[in-house]
Amino acid sequence: MDHARSLLRWYRKHGRTFPWRSGKLDPYVVLVSEIMLQQTQTSRVSEALPRFLRQFPTVFDLARAGNGEIIRQWQGMGYNSRALRLRDAAKTIVREYDGVIPSSPEILLSLPGVGPYTSAAVACFAFNTRVVVLDVNVRRVYSRLVKRQKYTTDVEPDEVLTRFAESLIPQRTSSQWHHAVMDLGATICTARAPQCTVCPLASLCPSNNVLQSVSRTRKKEPxxxxxxxxxxxxxxxxxxxxxxxxxxxxxxxxxxxxxxxxxxxxxxxxxxxxxxxxxxxxxxxxxxxxxxxxx
Ligand code: SF4
Structure with a gap:
């Protein structure tokens, strides 16, 4: 597993540090941060998360929060209805799982506000479960690794990426592996200008130094x-x-x-x-x- 060794070595040296990655691993903190990260930039979540956790240090505190109280604490995050779904998820966890964050991706998926990405991310980052986590950065990196791509915007279908990922994810370091791929996508294998010359996966990447840069047209919102x-x-x-x-x-x-x-x-x-x-x-x-x- 040379690719895993190179990537994890790179990650230990160059990985990003965030409040939800530091200190003792707490599944509740992972759940809260993953819901926050669904639609908010990492810099804003880094500021908001410690404040939110001071107000709601445990899943029990969060489950008791009223709508107004939780919306106030969601300040600066946008997409405020997420805060209410998160509180509803906390209520379900307290009521049905004695306040213990479930480790199964299937059970996580049944919680309010938790979709396929978030359930996989919580299982992976909170419990180190060997499960495929696909976000925008990971999709981009895997697409370029799975076959030679022509344009920077080319992305393979999720079924292809999932099959490919299953063959790549190391047995015992799923959480670190996914943090590393996400960080590689955010800093080296970027959307418009991948820096292949400094990439730890360059030697096994078929898209190494061949991608032509094009920008994606965004869908217009109302x-x-x-x-x-x-x-x-x-x-x-x-x-x-x-x-x-x-x-x-x-x-x-x-x-x-x-x-x-x-x-x-x-x-x-x-x-x-x-x-x-x-x-x-x-x-x-x-x-x-x-x-x-x-x-
Ligand atoms: S070699 Fe280039 S295209 Fe391939 S993973 Fe690294 S940065 Fe991305």
């Missing part, structure tokens, strides 16, 4: 005033998070504070639809006094 709708959702929550607990804002007041301009008649329909969605997601409450963060 927009309002030139910004994606999710940004506005985040801003409305941010304004409510800044109020004292149980303070209501009139909808027009909330809109004006978040957008820095008054609500016009032609924007009302869009704004109402956003509030409906935030309410359905359990993030806000609407009462006769106005809008506030959920309890």
């Amino acid at each position: 927009e309002f005033r030139g910004k994606p709708q999710r940004i506005w959702r985040g801003r409305f929550i941010e304004v409510l998070r800044g109020q004292k607990p149980h303070t209501h804002l009139r909808p027009a007041q909330l809109f004006a504070l978040a957008t820095q301009s008054p609500l016009s008649a032609h924007e009302e329909e869009w704004f109402t639809a956003v509030l409906n969605r935030l309410e359905a997601d359990g993030l806000i409450l609407r009462t006769r006094w106005g809008v506030r963060l959920a309890d």
Whole structure:
């Protein structure tokens, strides 16, 4: 297993350090950090995770948290409904598994807010289970290793990558291996400009020094005033998070504070639809006094 030795040697020297990788391994911390990392950059999660864990040091504390309390602690992370799903997952773990984070990927997958990637990642990083973990960095690295690719954007189907990964992952160091592949993808085997000359896997890589750089066109998200709708959702929550607990804002007041301009008649329909969605997601409450963060 020369490839494993070279990659792990490289990782010990050049791997990234993050709060969720340091100290004593705690499956609860791995679960929280993996949910945070689903849609938030590592730098933001590095800042938010220690604060979140001070507030909710155990799965039992998290399971008891109310909606408003947990949304406040999710500050700066975006995609706030993830926080509620994470709390719901904690409730299930306390109720059905006595507060012990399950190690089986199948059971993890049944928890609220946990999809195929997160269940595999928690099983791998918290329990060192030999399971295939595919994120965007790992997909890219494996695609380039499995066959000679022409363009930097070329990615193989998951079935191909899974079969390939099963033959590569070492028996006893699945967690380290996956951290290493992720770090290689983030720093050396990057999306646009892979640095093959310093890559620890160059000697076995068929795409070594042959990739032509092309940029991927991103799918357009629904927009309002030139910004994606999710940004506005985040801003409305941010304004409510800044109020004292149980303070209501009139909808027009909330809109004006978040957008820095008054609500016009032609924007009302869009704004109402956003509030409906935030309410359905359990993030806000609407009462006769106005809008506030959920309890
Ligand atoms: S040799 Fe180049 S393309 Fe192959 S894994 Fe390393 S950085 Fe990526």
